[in-house]
Amino acid sequence: MTFIDIIRKKRDGFNLTKDEINYFINQIKTNNVVDYQVSALLMAIFFKGMTFEETANLTEAMVNSGTRVDFEDILTCDKHSTGGVGDKISIPLAPIVASCNIAVPMMSGRGLGHTGGTLDKLESIPGFNVNLTLDEFKSQIKELNLAMIGQTKEIAVADKYLYALRDATCTVESIPLITASIMSKKIAEGTKNLVIDLKVGKGAFMKNVQEAEELAEYLIKVGKLNGVKTTVVLTDMDEPIGKMIGNSLEIIESIELLKGNIKNGDFYELTTYLSALMISKTLSIGFEEAKNKVLESICSKRALDKFKQLILKQNGNPKVLEDYSVFPNAKIKKDIYAKDIFGDFKTKYIKEIDAFQFGLFANSLGAGRNKKEDTIDHSAGIEIFIKIGDLINPNTKILTLFSNKEESIIEVTKKIKDAINLSDSKIIKNSKIIKTIDYDSIK
Amino acid sequence: MTFIDIIRKKRDGFNLTKDEINYFINQIKTNNVVDYQVSALLMAIFFKGMTFEETANLTEAMVNSGTRVDFEDILTCDKHSTGGVGDKISIPLAPIVASCNIAVPMMSGRGLGHTGGTLDKLESIPGFNVNLTLDEFKSQIKELNLAMIGQTKEIAVADKYLYALRDATCTVESIPLITASIMSKKIAEGTKNLVIDLKVGKGAFMKNVQEAEELAEYLIKVGKLNGVKTTVVLTDMDEPIGKMIGNSLEIIESIELLKGNIKNGDFYELTTYLSALMISKTLSIGFEEAKNKVLESICSKRALDKFKQLILKQNGNPKVLEDYSVFPNAKIKKDIYAKDIFGDFKTKYIKEIDAFQFGLFANSLGAGRNKKEDTIDHSAGIEIFIKIGDLINPNTKILTLFSNKEESIIEVTKKIKDAINLSDSKIIKNSKIIKTIDYDSIK
Numbered sequence: 001m002t003f004i005d006i007i008r009k010k011r012d013g014f015n016l017t018k019d020e021i022n023y024f025i026n027q028i029k030t031n032n033v034v035d036y037q038v039s040a041l042l043m044a045i046f047f048k049g050m051t052f053e054e055t056a057n058l059t060e061a062m063v064n065s066g067t068r069v070d071f072e073d074i075l076t077c078d079k080h081s082t083g084g085v086g087d088k089i090s091i092p093l094a095p096i097v098a099s100c101n102i103a104v105p106m107m108s109g110r111g112l113g114h115t116g117g118t119l120d121k122l123e124s125i126p127g128f129n130v131n132l133t134l135d136e137f138k139s140q141i142k143e144l145n146l147a148m149i150g151q152t153k154e155i156a157v158a159d160k161y162l163y164a165l166r167d168a169t170c171t172v173e174s175i176p177l178i179t180a181s182i183m184s185k186k187i188a189e190g191t192k193n194l195v196i197d198l199k200v201g202k203g204a205f206m207k208n209v210q211e212a213e214e215l216a217e218y219l220i221k222v223g224k225l226n227g228v229k230t231t232v233v234l235t236d237m238d239e240p241i242g243k244m245i246g247n248s249l250e251i252i253e254s255i256e257l258l259k260g261n262i263k264n265g266d267f268y269e270l271t272t273y274l275s276a277l278m279i280s281k282t283l284s285i286g287f288e289e290a291k292n293k294v295l296e297s298i299c300s301k302r303a304l305d306k307f308k309q310l311i312l313k314q315n316g317n318p319k320v321l322e323d324y325s326v327f328p329n330a331k332i333k334k335d336i337y338a339k340d341i342f343g344d345f346k347t348k349y350i351k352e353i354d355a356f357q358f359g360l361f362a363n364s365l366g367a368g369r370n371k372k373e374d375t376i377d378h379s380a381g382i383e384i385f386i387k388i389g390d391l392i393n394p395n396t397k398i399l400t401l402f403s404n405k406e407e408s409i410i411e412v413t414k415k416i417k418d419a420i421n422l423s424d425s426k427i428i429k430n431s432k433i434i435k436t437i438d439y440d441s442i443k
Numbered sequence: 444m445t446f447i448d449i450i451r452k453k454r455d456g457f458n459l460t461k462d463e464i465n466y467f468i469n470q471i472k473t474n475n476v477v478d479y480q481v482s483a484l485l486m487a488i489f490f491k492g493m494t495f496e497e498t499a500n501l502t503e504a505m506v507n508s509g510t511r512v513d514f515e516d517i518l519t520c521d522k523h524s525t526g527g528v529g530d531k532i533s534i535p536l537a538p539i540v541a542s543c544n545i546a547v548p549m550m551s552g553r554g555l556g557h558t559g560g561t562l563d564k565l566e567s568i569p570g571f572n573v574n575l576t577l578d579e580f581k582s583q584i585k586e587l588n589l590a591m592i593g594q595t596k597e598i599a600v601a602d603k604y605l606y607a608l609r610d611a612t613c614t615v616e617s618i619p620l621i622t623a624s625i626m627s628k629k630i631a632e633g634t635k636n637l638v639i640d641l642k643v644g645k646g647a648f649m650k651n652v653q654e655a656e657e658l659a660e661y662l663i664k665v666g667k668l669n670g671v672k673t674t675v676v677l678t679d680m681d682e683p684i685g686k687m688i689g690n691s692l693e694i695i696e697s698i699e700l701l702k703g704n705i706k707n708g709d710f711y712e713l714t715t716y717l718s719a720l721m722i723s724k725t726l727s728i729g730f731e732e733a734k735n736k737v738l739e740s741i742c743s744k745r746a747l748d749k750f751k752q753l754i755l756k757q758n759g760n761p762k763v764l765e766d767y768s769v770f771p772n773a774k775i776k777k778d779i780y781a782k783d784i785f786g787d788f789k790t791k792y793i794k795e796i797d798a799f800q801f802g803l804f805a806n807s808l809g810a811g812r813n814k815k816e817d818t819i820d821h822s823a824g825i826e827i828f829i830k831i832g833d834l835i836n837p838n839t840k841i842l843t844l845f846s847n848k849e850e851s852i853i854e855v856t857k858k859i860k861d862a863i864n865l866s867d868s869k870i871i872k873n874s875k876i877i878k879t880i881d882y883d884s885i886k
Contacts, residue, residue, distance in 0.1 A: 007613040011489070036478035040612035043486035046454070169483035170450040 003027060003037050011044040018057045025061035028158045035165060042162070042171040050176035055218055056225040058176065062184035063226070065158035069105070069138065069190030076103045076141075077193035077282040079274055080182055082206070083115040084199045085359035086240035086384075089271050090118045090148070091254035095306035096275045098146035099297045102282050105141050107151045107189045111368050111376070112167070114359025116247065119150050124248035124327060124378035128316035138190075146310050156184040164372075173205050179218040187226045193282045194223060194230045195274055199237035200434060202356050209234060209434060220442040231281055234434040235270060239353040239388050241432075242267030245362040246381015246402060248327035255321055258304040265387065266432045272298075273433055281439070328379040330402035334409050339394035341417050350390045352421035358382065361412045361419070365403040377404055389429035392422075446470060446480050454487040461500045468504035471601045478608060485605070485614040493619035498661055499668040501619065505627035506669070508601035512548070512581060512633030519546045519584075520636035520725040522717055523625055525649070526558040527642045528802035529683035529827075532714050533561045533591070534697035538749035539718045541589035542740045545725050548584050550594045550632045554811050554819070555610070557802025559690065562593050567691035567770055567821035571759035581633075589753050599627040607815075616648050622661040630669045636725045637666060637673045638717055642680035643877060645799050652677060652877060663885040674724055677877040678713060682796040682831050684875075685710030688805040689824015689845060691770035698764055701747040708830065709875045715741075716876055724882070771822040773845035777852050782837035784860050793833045795864035801825065804855045804862070808846040820847055832872035835865075 006020050016024070024041065027033035050058065077097060081087055094104045108118035108130075119130045132140065132149045140147040151160070159181050166172045166181075186194050196219055198212050199205075206212040216232035223230030242265065244253040253267065262268050272294050280290035297303040304321070311318045320326045342348075362368060366377030383400040386392060399416070403409050449463050459467070467484065470476035493501065520540060524530055537547045551561035551573075562573045575583065575592045583590040594603070602624050609615045609624075629637050639662055641655050642648075649655040659675035666673030685708065687696040696710065705711050715737050723733035740746040747764070754761045763769045785791075805811060809820030826843040829835060842859070846852050 004611065004613055011486070011613050034478070034611070036482035036608060037612055039479035039483040040486045040614065043454070043483045043490075044613075047486075047490045165479060168447065168477070169480055170447055170454050170487075171483065 003033050003041075007037060007041045007044060010041060010048055013048050015051055016054055021054065021057045022061050025058070025065055025158045028161055029065045038162070039165055039169040039171070042166055042169060042177065045177060046171045046174045049174075052218065052221050055176040055179050056222045058180040059183045059187065059222050060226060062156050062158045062162075062180055063188045066156050066188055067134065067154040068188050069134070071103065071105065071138075071141065071190045071192070074103050074141070075101070075282055076105055076191045077195070077278045078104060078106050078186060078189065078191040079195045079197060079278060080186060081197040082178075082182075082199050082204065084204065084237045084241055085114060085116070085355040085362075086242050086245045086250065087116065088121060088242065088244070088250035088254050089197065089267070089274060091121060091251060092257045092271050092303065092307070093275045094146055094148055095258065095310060096271070096294055096297050096303040097278050098144070099302040099306040100279050100293045101145070102279060103141050103145045105137070105189050105191055106148045107155065107185060108148065109151070112372065113368070113370070114356050114363060116245070116250070116362070116368065118148065120376055120378070121247045121250050122148060122316075124251055125311060125316040125320050126326060128311065129314050132314070140313060144309055144313055146306060148310065148314070151185060155188045159184050175215050175218055178205065178215060179222050183219060183222045183226065183228070187228055192228060193278065194228050195278045195281065196230060196232045197270070197274060198232050198234050200234050201236055201238040202354060204237040213437065216437045217442055220437065220439060224439070224442070229281060229439050231277060231439050232437045233274060233277065234437070236430070236432045236434055237355055240355050240358050240384060241270065243384050244381060245358060245384070246365070246367040247376065247378040249381040249383060249402065251320070252324050252327065255304075255307075258298060258307055259301075260298055270432055277436070330377075330379040331404045332402070332406060332409055334401045334413070335397055336399040336401065336413065336416065337394070338392050338396045338398050341398070341420070342394070342422065344394055347391055347393050348422040348424060349427045350386050350388050350392060350420065351423035351427050353384070353386065353388060354419040357415070357419035358384070361415065364412060365401060365408050366405060380404065387429070389427045446476050450480060450484045450487060453484060453491055456491050458494055459497055464497065464500045465504050468501070468508055468601045471604055472508045481605070482608055482612040482614070485609055485612060485620065488620060489614045489617045492617075495661065495664050498619040498622050499665045502623040502626045502630065502665050503669060505599050505601045505605075505623055506631045509599050509631055510577065510597035511631050512577070514546065514548065514581075514584065514633045514635075517546050517585070518544070518725055519548055519634045520638070520721045521547060521549055521629060521632065521634040522638045522640065522721060523629060524640040525621075525625075525642050525647065527647065527680045527684055528557060528559070528798040528805075529685050529688045529693065530559065531564060531685065531687070531693035531697050532640065532710070532717060534564060534694060535700045535714050535746065535750070536718045537589055537591055538701065538753060539714070539737055539740050539746040540721050541587070542745040542749040543722050543736045544588070545722060546584050546588045548580070548632050548634055549591045550598065550628060551591065552594070555815065556811070556813070557799050557806060559688070559693065559805070559811065561591065563819055563821070564690045564693050565591060565759075567694055568754060568759040568763050569769060571754065572757050575757070583756060587752055587756055589749060591753060591757070594628060598631045602627050618658050618661055621648065621658060622665050626662060626665045626669065626671070630671055635671060636721065637671050638721045638724065639673060639675045640713070640717060641675050641677050643677050644679055644681040645797060647680040656880065659880045660885055663880065663882060667882070667885070672724060672882050674720060674882050675880045676717060676720065677880070679873070679875045679877055680798055683798050683801050683827060684713065686827050687824065688801060688827070689808070689810040690819065690821040692824040692826060692845065694763070695767050695770065698747075698750075701741060701750055702744075703741055713875055720879070773820075773822040774847045775845070775849060775852055777844045777856070778840055779842040779844065779856065779859065780837070781835050781839045781841050784841070784863070785837070785865065787837055790834055790836050791865040791867060792870045793829050793831050793835060793863065794866035794870050796827070796829070796831060797862040800858070800862035801827070804858065807855060808844060808851050809848055823847065830872070832870045
C-alpha cells in the first residue's frame with residue numbers, strides 16, 4: 001500500500017478500507033507522509049465524500065493516534081459548538097452542568113477568523129491557565145467535576161495536524177472531515193455523553209438545515225459506534241449570540257447570566273436549553289425536570305460558585321466576578337447611535353445583523369486572529385444593544401465599540417452600515433433553536 | 444488576493460481570472476507558496492476543470508515563468524508524444540524532418556513507470572550528452588537544424604515544479620493541466636509548428652477517443668492563442684510500438700529504420716506519417732509531397748547522416764551506427780517460445796499484447812524507473828517477435844528478454860501469460876492512426 005494509491009482510490013470515488021484509513025492516519029502519526037499528499041487526499045475527500053463506515057473508521061484511527069481518557073463510572077457530559085459569533089455559551093453552561101453532579105471534561109479551541117474561541121475568552125481572566133496536563137485535567141475532573149482547558153498534546157494527535165492543514169487548503173467544509181475532527185477529540189477526552197450545538201446560517205459552516213441534518217446524522221452515528229451518546233441541536237446563527245462579542249466582554253456577559261441578571265434573550269435561551277439537554281440525557285431524566293435543575297442552579301448561585309472554584313483552581317483571579325475593572329480595559333470606547341449610521345428616519349425594525357461581518361469587525365478591533373500566530377487583545381470587542389425584531393429610532397444607541405486601535409474603530413464604523421439591515425415592517429423574533437436531533441432517532 | 448482565496452474559488456467551481464492565474468504561477472516562481480496549498484488547488488482543478496481561456500492563461504503564465512526562445516524566421520517544427528510503450532518514434536523522426544530543411548528544436552523528458560523517455564534512450568549511446576545549455580541548444584539548431592536535449596532550467600520553470608507535484612498527488616490526468624504542461628514547454632522551446640501524437644487506449648492517459656478529442660481541442664486552441672500551429676494525431680496504444688522496448692534496443696530499432704531495413708509495421712507507419720505531417724504543415728505542402736520527401740530522406744540515407752551529425756555534435760559515439768556491440772550489453776538474454784508460456788496447441792492468433800504490462804516488464808528488467816532517483820540499465824528490455832493478428836504455433840519464438848538481473852527474468856517470465864491474449868479466430872490488423880485533428884478544424 002502506498003499513499004498515492006489511497007489518493008487515487010478516493011479521487012476515483014471508491015470507498016477506503018479500514019486498513020487504508022489506518023495506514024493514512026498512521027503515516028501522519030509517524031511523520032511518514034508529505035503535507036502535499038495529505039492535502040491532495042483531503043481535497044479528494046472534500047469532493048468524493050466518505051460513507052458513515054469510512055468516517056467512523058477515520059474517527060477511530062484519529063482517536064488511536066493519541067491517548068483516550070477513561071473516566072470509568074463518573075457521569076460525564078460535554079458540549080461542542082461548531083463555532084459562532086458571540087458564542088460564549090460554554091462559559092456559563094459548563095459550571096451549570098457541573099453543579100448538577102455531572103462531570104464536564106471540556107477541551108476547547110481558540111478563535112480564528114470571524115469566530116471566537118473559549119480558551120481566548122477564559123484567558124481574559126487575569127492568570128487563568130488553560131494549559132493543564134492530561135493528569136491535572138483528570139484529577140481536576142474527579143475533584144471539581146469541571147475543567148476547561150485546551151486540547152492536550154496527547155489527544156487526537158493526527159487531528160491537530162489535519163485541522164491545521166484543512167484550514168490552509170480550503171478543505172474544512174467537508175461533512176466526514178468535520179465529523180472525524182469533532183468526534184475524535186470528544187471521544188478521546190473521555191466524555192460519555194455529548195451535546196453538539198450545530199450552527200446553521202450565515203457565518204456558519206452549514207448554510208442550510210438540510211446540510212446540517214446530514215452532518216448531525218454523521219456525528220450521532222460515529223458517536224454511537226464509539227460509545228459516546230450524542231445529541232445534536234440545530235441552532236440559528238444569523239445574528240450574533242447575546243449582546244457581547246469579544247473576550248472579556250463575553251466573560252462579563254456570562255457572569256451576568258450566572259448571577260441571574262440575564263433572564264431572557266437568545267443567550268439565555270440557548271444556555272439553559274443546552275444545559276438542560278445535557279442533564280436530561282446524562283441523568284436519563286425528563287427535559288422539564290432537567291430544566292428545573294438548571295434554573296435552580298443559577299438561582300441558588302451554585303453555578304456561579306462552581307465557576308469561581310474553576311477560576312481559583314486554574315489560577316485565575318476570582319475578583320473578576322465582583323469587579324469587572326479587573327479585566328483588561330480598552331482605551332477607546334465609542335458609542336454608535338442609529339442616526340450615525342442611517343441618518344434621519346422615523347422608526348424602523350432591525351431585520352438583519354450579519355453575524356459573519358460582526359465577527360470580522362470584532363476581529364479587526366483586536367478581539368480575534370487572522371493567523372494562528374496573531375496575538376489578541378482581550379479587551380477589544382463590540383457591545384450590541386439591538387437584536388433582530390427590535391424597533392429603533394435615530395436616537396437608539398445601537399453599538400459600543402471597544403478597541404485600543406483608533407484606525408480600526410474608524411474602519412469598522414464605516415463598514416457597519418452594510419452589516420445591519422432595517423425594515424419598515426415588523427419582524428417576528430424566532431426561537432434560535434431550529435431542531436433537536438436525538439441519539440435515539442438515528443438508527 | 445491570497446492563495447487560499449484561489450483554492451476556494453476553484454473548489455467552488457468558479458473560473459479563475461487571468462490575474463489570479465498569474466498570481467498562482469508567480470507565487471510558485473518566487474517560492475512564496477507551500478506545496479500543500481498548490482496540491483489542494485491541483486486536486487480542485489482535477490475535479491472542477493478549467494475553461495479554454497483559463498487553460499490558455501495558465502499556459503501563458505507557465506511560459507512566462509521562464510525564458511521563451513525565439514528562432515525568428517527559421518522554419519521550426521517539433522513533435523510531442525503523450526507517452527507510450529516502445530515509443531521511440533522521435534529518434535528517427537527528428538533527423539528525418541531535420542534533413543528536409545526544417546529545424547527540430549526537440550526538448551524531451553525521461554521515463555517513469557511503464558513509459559520510457561527519449562533522453563534515456565539517447566543516453567544509451569555512449570557519451571551522448573542531452574544536457575546542453577540554452578545557448579548551445581540555440582546555436583546547434585542554427586547549425587544543424589536539430590538538437591535533442593532535456594528541458595533546460597530556463598524553460599517553463601513553474602512546469603517542472605507542478606509536474607513533479609502532480610505526479611506525487613494523483614493529479615496528472617486532468618485535461619487543462621496536461622494541456623498547460625505540454626504546451627508551456629513547447630511554446631517556450633521556440634517551435635512554431637507542433638505535431639502531437641496523442642496516445643489512446645490501455646497504458647495511455649486517455650482511455651477513449653472522446654476524452655482524447657477533448658484534450659486535442661484544448662491543445663490546438665491553446666497553441667493557436669500562443670502562436671504555435673498544432674496538429675493532433677490520435678494513435679492506438681494497445682500494443683507496444685514496433686518490436687523493441689528498452690533504451691539501447693529502441694535506438695537500434697531506430698537506426699534500422701533510418702537504414703531502410705524496416706519498411707512496414709506500426710513503427711514505420713507512425714514514424715513516416717508523423718514526419719510527413721510535420722513537413723506538410725510546416726512547409727504548407729500537400730501530405731503526399733511531404734511523404735515523398737520522408738521516403739526520399741530515408742532512402743538516400745540523408746536522415747541517417749543527420750542522426751550521425753547529431754550524435755557527433757552531442758558527444759556520442761557514432762560507431763553505434765555500424766556496430767551495435769558498442770551499446771551496453773545485457774548479460775542475460777532469454778528467448779521465450781510460445782510453448783513455454785501457453786503449452787501445447789495447434790495454431791492461434793495474437794489477440795492482445797498489453798502495452799501497459801509490457802512497459803512494467805521492461806521496467807522491472809531494468810529499463811525503467813519507479814522513482815525519479817532510480818538509475819536505469821540501458822541494456823535491459825524486451826524484443827517482441829509478435830504483433831496483434833500474427834498466427835503462431837507452439838514453436839514460434841515470441842520474446843527475448845534482456846537483463847542483468849536473473850530474478851527479474853524469472854519474475855517477468857511468470858507474468859507474461861497474463862499480458863498476451865490468444866484467439867482461435869483471425870484478428871484483423873488495424874492502422875494505428877485513429878484520427879488526425881487539424882489546426883484549421885478547430886475554431
